[in-house]
Amino acid sequence: MTRREWLQxxxxxxxxxxxxxxxxxxxxENTARQLLETNKRTYAQHVAYWNQESANARALxxxxxxxxxxxxxxxxxxxxxxxxxxxxxxxxxxxxxxxxQTELAGxxxxxxxxxxxxxxxxxPDDLFLCEIGPHFFLWTKYGDGARLSKVDxxxxxxxxxxxxxxx
Ligand SMILES: [Zn+2]
Numbered sequence: 001m002t003r004r005e006w007l008q009x010x011x012x013x014x015x016x017x018x019x020x021x022x023x024x025x026x027x028x029e030n031t032a033r034q035l036l037e038t039n040k041r042t043y044a045q046h047v048a049y050w051n052q053e054s055a056n057a058r059a060l061x062x063x064x065x066x067x068x069x070x071x072x073x074x075x076x077x078x079x080x081x082x083x084x085x086x087x088x089x090x091x092x093x094x095x096x097x098x099x100x101q102t103e104l105a106g107x108x109x110x111x112x113x114x115x116x117x118x119x120x121x122x123x124p125d126d127l128f129l130c131e132i133g134p135h136f137f138l139w140t141k142y143g144d145g146a147r148l149s150k151v152d153x154x155x156x157x158x159x160x161x162x163x164x165x166x167x
Contacts, residue, residue, distance in 0.1 A: 012139035
């Protein structure tokens with residue numbers, strides 16, 4: 001069995017570094033979404049206010065005031081409709097963040113520093129980088145399973161298409 005074949009049946013964990021970048025983006029989107037929700041609550045108060053103003057003006061027979069209140073009401077309702085449209089577009093955001101956090105918990109971490117590992121760009125198949133070391137870890141066979149092993153830079157990297165014998 002070659003290393004490449006072995007990797008197909010023993011895929012390495014995802015690199016936490018890449019997942020965390022995505023998570024940060026989603027969390028920023030979620031912060032923006034929360035602002036929309038705050039705005040919506042504020043506009044809902046405006047709706048209550050202009051509804052009351054309109055009713056008061058109607059009771060007094062003040063058509064000018066009532067028309068003004070109704071125009072304000074329509075304006076606020078249009079703003080709420082636009083906010084609802086934007087909120088609907090990002091409705092799945094919280095679930096995506098939760099799923100990503102679960103994925104991140106199972107992602108590759110440096111066995112020494114317990115920090116995020118990055119995929120090595122020159123060898124994304126099975127080589128990971130810890131920026132703190134900096135040091136490298138290879139996803140490789142260990143007993144019947146697999147684990148991250150520190151790379152000895154004095155040895156050549158095992159060939160992906162060579163026989164799987166590197167521990
Ligand atoms: Zn490390």
